[in-house]
Amino acid sequence: METQEYIESGVLELYVYGLLNETENEEVALMAKNNPQINAEIIAIEKAIVALSSSFSPFHSVANYEKIKEKLALKHNPKVIELEPKRNWSQYIGWAAAVLLLAGIGYQYNQNQFVTNQVVQSSTIEKAKLEKDIKVLELKNAASETSLAVVRDTKNTVVVLGGQAVAPESSAKVYWNQDTKVVYIDAAGLPEPPQGMVYQVWALKLNPLTPTSIGLLDNFDANDQKLFAVNSADQAEAFGITLEPAGGSLTPTMEQLYTLGKV
Structure with missing residues (x-):
């Protein structure tokens, strides 16, 4: 398989997400070692995933939140009404996007496998048809040779x-x-x-x-x-x-x- 076809097959994304078996992981690692283009693609995928996760992370840390709450308590009164922390839906959206991306990669990989199997099956059928046609031609040639031998036999x-x-x-x-x-x-x-x-x-x-x-x-x-x-x-x-x-x-x-x- 050509390098570009291998990159577009979706195998490298599955490798980065850790969804390949041990044999497939070793195969990708070996190709990355021997092929700079594949290695660069793996690094690019990893950076994209890190960037995607970072974009959905909360802006304030827990420590910052506690400091702000203490300052508000000192400024107004010591009795603070506890509020239920607001759910950070952005984080869940980020993970959902990552899951959808992974599912899309898996679907593309399965589609590529299906197309490959179809091509192999079609080639097998075509090969069998050609072999049959060749056999028919061989039989016809044998019959023609027999006919010529009979006609040309001077005895x-x-x-x-x-x-x-x-x-x-x-x-x-x-x-x-x-x-x-x-x-x-x-x-x-x-x-x-x-x-x-x-x-x-x-x-x-x-x-x-x-x-x-x-x-x-x-x-x-x-x-x-x-x-x-x-x-x-x-x-x-x-x-x-x-x-x-x-x-x-x-x-x-x-x-x-x-x-x-x-x-």
Whole structure:
């Protein structure tokens, strides 16, 4: 904390009034020893308090009061009517002012602490948000790198799937490594599936026609790259994609055949 901020925080007033704990007193004393500006501020506060107290002190002392009373008694008659001493309200006002000053200093100190806590809390939330955003970017970068690796892999056989009667504008691509049997589906050319429906991928043998399910394109809307890894395909003469109820089907619904392509 800068010296001026420390002076304005109200800690030095609490120190002069003796309202800090032992650890805080030692901390202020050490700072005053090492920082002339803070030490001068403490001296100024002490002088201000002394001046404030003096301004509210009674003008006549008790001794002066007794002397005046004796002189009055000798001058008039020996019988003196005792008067109740007048209450010195100025003294009480002085202490009340000091208490109000102290309360104000305490309030300012608490307010400064509250603002500091709010700033720390806000910074913590902002840090967590930034960390979350960075994590999302890292995942997106990893997905992009995977997509590029699949597309650039020269060992992959690329099978283009064209749109069928139910969705002639649809398209897709199959990246099939016939050595490792790994299959990726580029579904960027498919529309969003209706709620409660899912795309299902089939590896086909043509004679006789034998479809084998190799996976579902789950979480379609959450996949920004629209590149899906499905189950491996050992032997395939063609690939097709149908729209099926959530969870998939045992056999393809040919009326919902969206794309088809031969190897």
